[in-house]
Structure formats: C-alpha cells, structure tokens
Amino acid sequence: MSRRPDADVPGLVARARDGERRAVARLISLVEDESPALRDVAAALAPHTGGAHVVGVTGAPGVGKSTSVSALVRAWREAGLRVGVLAIDPSSPFSGGALLGDRVRMGDHATDDGVFIRSMAARGHLGGLAWSTPQAVRVLDAAGFDVVVVETVGVGQSEVEVAGLADSTVVLLAPGLGDGVQAAKAGILEVGDVYVVNKADRDGADQVARELRAMLALAQRPDDAWRPPVLRTTAQSGDGVPEVVAAIGDHRSWVGESGALTRRRARRARAEIEAVALATLRARWGGLGGSAGDLDALAAAVVAGELDPYTAADRLAGGA
Amino acid sequence: MSRRPDADVPGLVARARDGERRAVARLISLVEDESPALRDVAAALAPHTGGAHVVGVTGAPGVGKSTSVSALVRAWREAGLRVGVLAIDPSSPFSGGALLGDRVRMGDHATDDGVFIRSMAARGHLGGLAWSTPQAVRVLDAAGFDVVVVETVGVGQSEVEVAGLADSTVVLLAPGLGDGVQAAKAGILEVGDVYVVNKADRDGADQVARELRAMLALAQRPDDAWRPPVLRTTAQSGDGVPEVVAAIGDHRSWVGESGALTRRRARRARAEIEAVALATLRARWGGLGGSAGDLDALAAAVVAGELDPYTAADRLAGGA
Structure with missing residues (x-):
C-alpha cells in the first residue's frame, strides 16, 4: 500500500528509458493531468532530451492522416528507428476517451515495443498545445524514441501550433476536399517543410499538387532557404511513402546543418x-x-x- | 504643425462625449493600434464607463447577422437610444480594410449621429477579442452610447469570447445551415441569453426553433435563472424585431436586478x-x-x- 504512488519519478524515467511502455504511458499521464509531480517529471527528463527528431503531421479531416502516419511509422521501423506518436484530438476536451482509439490505431504496431501511440486532448483547461503536448514530446524524447510524431487535425490555429512544436512539419492534402484553392487561406503555405498529396490514385491529385507548387513558388524565400518538396502518396498501399521518409530525413539534415534546428528549438522552448x-x-x-x-x-x-x-x-x- | 497629435487625450474624450463622431473614431484607432497613448486613453475613459448596455450578437455565416443588427439598430434609434456597433471580422488580421465595409454597412444610418459602426480585426498580434475589443467597447460606453453591440461571426471560440464581453448575448440561427443539430456542438447552448431564428419565412425555421427549444430544455438551470427565449425574425422585413428588442431589454433588467450584471462585468474586468x-x-x-x-x-x-x-x-x- 503505497501512499504516494507518484513519488518515484526517477525510477519511472529510468524504466521509460529502458523501453518499458507502461512507464512511458504513466509519465505522459502525469504531465497531461498536471500532476503535482509534474515539476519533478520535467526536471528528471531534461538531461535526456534533445535526441529525438520531432515531426509534425497535419492536414484537414479526410486527407488520410492516420493511414499516412501508420505508413510512415512502418517505414521508420523498417529502418530500425523507435517511433512515438502523439495524436492530438481537437474535438475532445478530455483525454480518457482516446484510449480505445489508441488500441484500434496501434493495429499492426500493437506488439511492437519500438512504437508508442498516444492520443491527447488538444485543449486542457490551461489551453492549447502550448501546455501539455510539449511535455509529452519531452517524455518520448527522453525515453529514447528516435522519431516523435505529433499528429494534429489542421483546423484553425493548430497547423501553426504544431509547426511551432516540430523540427520538421509535414502537411498532408488530398484531392476532392477543396484543399487546392483553400491552401493559401488556411495558412499552410507558411508551415510545411514537406507537402504530401495523399490519395494520389484519385482524380484531381495532379491538380492539387500543381496548384500547391504554383503557390509555393510565389512565396519569397531567401536563396539558402529550404525548398519544401511536394510529394504524392497512396498511404493505403504505401506508394510514395519511402520518398516522404527520405524528404523528412533530408529536412532534418538541412535544419541541423543550417543552424535552423537550434533556432526552432529555442523558439519552442521560449x-x-x-x-x-x-x-x-x-x-x-x-x-x-x-x-x-x-x-x-x-x-x-x-x-x-x-x-x-x-x-x-x-x-x-x-x-x- | 503639431508634433504630438495624440497628446490631447482628455480633449478627445470630451469631444467624444459631446457626440463628435471623429473623436470616437480616433479614440478607437488609438486603442486598436496600441498607441503609446493607450494608457492615457484608458485612464481618461474609466470614470465615464458602465452606463452602456453591451449586447453581443453572434451567429454562423449566412444567418443574416448584418441585416439583423441593422434592424435592431433601427428599432433602438426609434426608441431614442444612441447605438454603437463593433463588427469583429475574424478573417482579417488587419483593420484598415474594413473601412469601406463600414461605409456600405452604415447605409441608412450614415447621416445619423446617434449611430456609430466600426469594423475591427478579431486578432491583433496580442491575440483575440481579449485585447482590443473591450477597450473599444469602453470608448463607446464612455462616449455615451446607450447600447453597444459587439457583432461576431460564430466560429470556434468567438461565441464564448463575445459572451464574456457582453451584458446580454443574442445568438442568431437560420434554417438551411445545419444549425439545428449542430447547435449543441458549437457550444452556443451555454452562451445565449436570447436566441433568434432569423429567416423565419423560410422552410425549416419551425424545426430549428423546435430543436433549439428542446435542447435548451435539457440544460440544468437553477429555478431562479434566466430562461433564454427562442424568438423568430425576418430581419429583412423587420418582422419579429420588436420582440427581440423587448427580450434584450428584459434580460438587461433581469441581470441588473439579480446581481448577475455585476458578476458578469467583474468577470469581464478580470x-x-x-x-x-x-x-x-x-x-x-x-x-x-x-x-x-x-x-x-x-x-x-x-x-x-x-x-x-x-x-x-x-x-x-x-x-x-
């Protein structure tokens, strides 16, 4: 009968770093629930952070985000990388209800200790991604995941917020959603490091990619800036996914070498x-x-x- | 050649209180632009505030907000009241472009010194209604307008924000927009003091009103709470508008007598x-x-x- 089950924070962090999934889940719950142990958790994590590549994936409902993320996870796993996924659910002010969804989503990753998937509420009562998501990212980072994916539905401000969180941001589009013309409005042109037109086997995919390229070409960028590629996938079959993984890797190399990574992370920390x-x-x-x-x-x-x-x-x- | 044209804040406030429209507009610009004179303006306004009835009007695009507000303004003017309107434009990060819209909207109020209409950007760089709109409300309040309408498009959090700003909140709906079933989702059930189904001459208006009443009836309210009425208007022709004006007046009396007004205003000030x-x-x-x-x-x-x-x-x- 332990009176303070939360007290062994260093032990939890050690077990999370040893790859124990339950310890990772417990630490995320502690930060998400704003447990009194939150500050202890944050302090224990800090020395172990900075190693993960944080990848934001965003897109409107219907573009195939879950399928795309699952395909990316599979590709990273085949390359021997451990992957954590935080799926931000903007419709839920609570996080508890997401558990079933996580189990369903784990699908073929369910028995793989190299993958950790967790849904989180977008809005705690302290407001927004700004609060709990970065702490959950820190948990996965400190637990030694090589890639941490933050998946958000692109509505309102969340694309911009996820871009603020991530080292690399992938923006998903799909034909038939009116995304082409609306891309500029939605503000996605500023946030993407890699653009992916999913459902590329459907009518209109060419046009979405063409319009997007045309709009990106209009943006003023310094000569030495990263040029976001526009790729095409059929996440369901896996077509085009290796190219997306490669582009995300290229972007990670570029931000590392150009110094942009340090600036992004400093901005995030601020x-x-x-x-x-x-x-x-x-x-x-x-x-x-x-x-x-x-x-x-x-x-x-x-x-x-x-x-x-x-x-x-x-x-x-x-x-x- | 005045070196500091902003310096005569007390003079501006005095002229605004004398009904000089240009002085009112200048004061709103000062608060909206976060002028260095902002603090002087706020201090000069404070002793003259508290007299206006602040009425929030919100609703999804297409419900006929502008027409409804115009009809309300006409009715208040016929009752001898001076009316200020702040129309919050969530699509614009800037305010300058709204000027033409204001001129068009003034319409039959253009030559009436008892009406002041101003469009404002929803999001200044300091974020949200929370910042500049309450200051603009203070300008109109101190300038002696009897009613100050804050009109917002009901998207995302703005209904909730406008309800936080207002003494009385009017929520507009209309048939044919899918509002009926979606009302609960949008969170409008908590914020309205008066509900208006506009375009009551169209098919489906009865059903929207019926569904809304049914949902409102499910809400738990203390016995002595205000019961928001559900009214019907055809703002274009003016049908039903006097009943809305009366209901808004009834709500103002109720909040005043019940003590709710002081609580609302204290919450707003906090x-x-x-x-x-x-x-x-x-x-x-x-x-x-x-x-x-x-x-x-x-x-x-x-x-x-x-x-x-x-x-x-x-x-x-x-x-x-």
Whole structure:
C-alpha cells in the first residue's frame, strides 16, 4: 500500500528509458493531468532530451492522416528507428476517451515495443498545445524514441501550433476536399517543410499538387532557404511513402546543418517557458483555480470606473 | 504643425462625449493600434464607463447577422437610444480594410449621429477579442452610447469570447445551415441569453426553433435563472424585431436586478486585466516585440537540457 504512488519519478524515467511502455504511458499521464509531480517529471527528463527528431503531421479531416502516419511509422521501423506518436484530438476536451482509439490505431504496431501511440486532448483547461503536448514530446524524447510524431487535425490555429512544436512539419492534402484553392487561406503555405498529396490514385491529385507548387513558388524565400518538396502518396498501399521518409530525413539534415534546428528549438522552448510562466502567474492571481486575490479587488475597481484596466494590470504584473 | 497629435487625450474624450463622431473614431484607432497613448486613453475613459448596455450578437455565416443588427439598430434609434456597433471580422488580421465595409454597412444610418459602426480585426498580434475589443467597447460606453453591440461571426471560440464581453448575448440561427443539430456542438447552448431564428419565412425555421427549444430544455438551470427565449425574425422585413428588442431589454433588467450584471462585468474586468497584464509581462520578457532578455538565455538552457521548462518558468515569473 503505497501512499504516494507518484513519488518515484526517477525510477519511472529510468524504466521509460529502458523501453518499458507502461512507464512511458504513466509519465505522459502525469504531465497531461498536471500532476503535482509534474515539476519533478520535467526536471528528471531534461538531461535526456534533445535526441529525438520531432515531426509534425497535419492536414484537414479526410486527407488520410492516420493511414499516412501508420505508413510512415512502418517505414521508420523498417529502418530500425523507435517511433512515438502523439495524436492530438481537437474535438475532445478530455483525454480518457482516446484510449480505445489508441488500441484500434496501434493495429499492426500493437506488439511492437519500438512504437508508442498516444492520443491527447488538444485543449486542457490551461489551453492549447502550448501546455501539455510539449511535455509529452519531452517524455518520448527522453525515453529514447528516435522519431516523435505529433499528429494534429489542421483546423484553425493548430497547423501553426504544431509547426511551432516540430523540427520538421509535414502537411498532408488530398484531392476532392477543396484543399487546392483553400491552401493559401488556411495558412499552410507558411508551415510545411514537406507537402504530401495523399490519395494520389484519385482524380484531381495532379491538380492539387500543381496548384500547391504554383503557390509555393510565389512565396519569397531567401536563396539558402529550404525548398519544401511536394510529394504524392497512396498511404493505403504505401506508394510514395519511402520518398516522404527520405524528404523528412533530408529536412532534418538541412535544419541541423543550417543552424535552423537550434533556432526552432529555442523558439519552442521560449514558447513553452512562457506558457508555463503565464499559467503559473494566472493561478497565482486567482484567475484559474488559484485563490482569489488582488485580481478580484482590481476588477471591482475597474467595474466601478475607479481604475482603468491598464493601471490595474500594472499593479497586478508589478506585484507578480 | 503639431508634433504630438495624440497628446490631447482628455480633449478627445470630451469631444467624444459631446457626440463628435471623429473623436470616437480616433479614440478607437488609438486603442486598436496600441498607441503609446493607450494608457492615457484608458485612464481618461474609466470614470465615464458602465452606463452602456453591451449586447453581443453572434451567429454562423449566412444567418443574416448584418441585416439583423441593422434592424435592431433601427428599432433602438426609434426608441431614442444612441447605438454603437463593433463588427469583429475574424478573417482579417488587419483593420484598415474594413473601412469601406463600414461605409456600405452604415447605409441608412450614415447621416445619423446617434449611430456609430466600426469594423475591427478579431486578432491583433496580442491575440483575440481579449485585447482590443473591450477597450473599444469602453470608448463607446464612455462616449455615451446607450447600447453597444459587439457583432461576431460564430466560429470556434468567438461565441464564448463575445459572451464574456457582453451584458446580454443574442445568438442568431437560420434554417438551411445545419444549425439545428449542430447547435449543441458549437457550444452556443451555454452562451445565449436570447436566441433568434432569423429567416423565419423560410422552410425549416419551425424545426430549428423546435430543436433549439428542446435542447435548451435539457440544460440544468437553477429555478431562479434566466430562461433564454427562442424568438423568430425576418430581419429583412423587420418582422419579429420588436420582440427581440423587448427580450434584450428584459434580460438587461433581469441581470441588473439579480446581481448577475455585476458578476458578469467583474468577470469581464478580470479577464481584461489579466490579458493586459500577461501581454505586459510577455513584452517585458522579450517574447513579443520586447527586448530579448532572460527568456532567451533560459530557452537556450532548456534546449541544452540543462534546465526544464518549469524551473525556467519559475525563474521568469518569479523575477517578473
């Protein structure tokens, strides 16, 4: 009868690094549930991070994301790499319900200890990918996975967020979804390092690829910048998948050699630190589950017209 | 040749309170552009705020929002009230382009000094309604408008945000948009104080109203809570509009008498203060246009695995 089952964080990290799947799952749950052990977990992981190649995969519903990710995982496994997958489910504010989906999705990877797949809620109450996903990425990174895939549905801001998280971002499209013309609108032209037109066996795939190439060609890029390739796959059969794996590898080499990787990771770390710091401050101010403090009194003064929100904010932030 | 045309903030506020439309527009531009005079503007407005009834109007594209708002404005004007409208355009990251739209929309209100209509970008670089819209509401409130309408397209989180801003929230629906069944998904059931099925002359309006009533009836509400009515309009012809105006007025009376208004406004002020404080801190940390400071060094340590993001965040927030 252990009174504090979470207490052995170093032990969990050691077992996760030894490849024990349950330890990995437990660590992700700890960060996802914002366990009190969260800070211990983060501290124990830190020295072991930085080795994984973090690959974002995004695309609108219907482009074949799950099938594509599964095909990529298979290819990486054949190359001897261990692969972790975080599938972000934007429709769920909870994470528990995703377990069945994970089991279904594991499919042919279910008995392979070199693959770990986990669904996560997009929005915890602290808001967005900015919070728990980067910590889950750190768990998989520290556990020694060579590739960590973060899979998101491309809706609203999430493409941009996943691009902020990843070392390399793969944007999936497919014919028949109106993606061609809408690509520019959706903001995907800025975020992709590798573009993949999936369902290439269907009518319209050529046109989607052509339109996409034309739009990418219009973008102003420095001479020494990475030129995102536009590839075609039929993920269901595996056609074209090796080329995508190669392109992702090329991009990883390029960001490593050009110095872009360090810049991307520093930007990611800044966003992460900031998100944690802001959440900490909000809790301290009583805005989010913390004890109501100065903020209530300041808000009452603003409602009464005795104070303006800027002066109130300065008092709040000044005393943070 | 005035070197600092922004300097006479008290004068601008006085002229805005005298009903001078250009002064109102100038003040909104100052807050929207995050002018250095922003804090002076906020301080000068504060003593004059609290009088306006802030009404949020939201609905999916195609429900007839502009026509409905125009019909409401006409009805309020006939009752002798001055009305300001902030139309939030989520598709535009900029505000400049909205000017032509405003002129077109002014239509029959163009020569009426008792109406002020302004389009605003939904997302400034500081993010969301949370930032500039509440300040623009304060400008119109302080300028003596009796009703301030905040009109938003119901996509993603914006219904929830507008409900946070408003004293009373009107949710518009229409037949033929698949709104009926999707209402629950979109989260609109929690935010509306008054529901309006517009285009009531079209097939399916009855069904939308019926489904909506059935879903609202399922919601758990305390006995003394406000029961949101479901009304029907044909905004184009004005049918049903007086009933909507009356329901909005009833809701204003109810929130005033029940104490809910003070709670709503305090919640709004807390969110506002927090948003400003967080933006101030982010700028101070160098995250958003501020001078790069501690954050860069902390991020580098996190990338190197020498520090975890929580410890880094504590150092940042502790020293804020």
